[in-house]
Amino acid sequence: MSSSQAVRSSKYSYRATSTGPGVADINIEYSADLSALSRLEDKIRLLQDDLEVERELRQRLHKPNIFELLATIAIVLMRCGWLVYCTP
Structure with a gap:
């Protein structure tokens, strides 16, 4: 990935407030390429326009x-x- 592309990373942790079977902490980490999201949004807009026509x-x-x-x-x-x- 080049330095001109904006990448956003986020990490979330959820701690369980109780104990017992089936209870666990949850860790979520994701990154988003903002330019890819922008291109996807543009494609969605074009599809919506086509559908309207x-x-x-x-x-x-x-x-x-x-x-x-x-x-x-x-x-x-x-x-x-x-x-x-x-x-x-």
Whole structure:
């Protein structure tokens, strides 16, 4: 790892307050490469943007066009004889 990369290390220790079977102290140590976390956050943001665009497109595709719907209803009514088409 180069010196230009920021690395954060943390160590936590939890001491058990009681004794007995199944009770133990816990030690946790981890380090995080901040530049890697930043890249991961950027990828997550891009995926969220892509998901939002896809949802908008799906919504537009599934949203019925009122004029197409009215035209379809008019055709059905004309075929049934319930609507007579008259030209002005």
